[in-house]
Amino acid sequence: MNATTERDTVQFRLTAIDRCDSCGAQAYIAAEVNGSELLFCAHHGRKYEEKLRSVATSWHDETARLVEAP
Numbered sequence: 001m002n003a004t005t006e007r008d009t010v011q012f013r014l015t016a017i018d019r020c021d022s023c024g025a026q027a028y029i030a031a032e033v034n035g036s037e038l039l040f041c042a043h044h045g046r047k048y049e050e051k052l053r054s055v056a057t058s059w060h061d062e063t064a065r066l067v068e069a070p
């Protein structure tokens with residue numbers, strides 16, 4: 001049934017103990033800036049994304065998990 005895996009699946013690594021740096025909600029976005037990792041909830045991730053994208057060395061987005069939730 002699942003002999004082939006065509007897609008790269010996002011490796012989810014944020015958990016319930018990872019919290020937004022701005023409001024303390026569960027983090028779904030992790031950005032690495034100047035060697036340190038910043039965590040944001042979906043709301044603040046979107047809010048700061050435009051600014052952070054230009055300075056972040058990595059951008060990890062797990063907000064897709066929110067869409068998949070029933």
Ligand SMILES: [Zn+2]
Nearest residue numbers: 020023041044
């Ligand atoms: Zn937040």
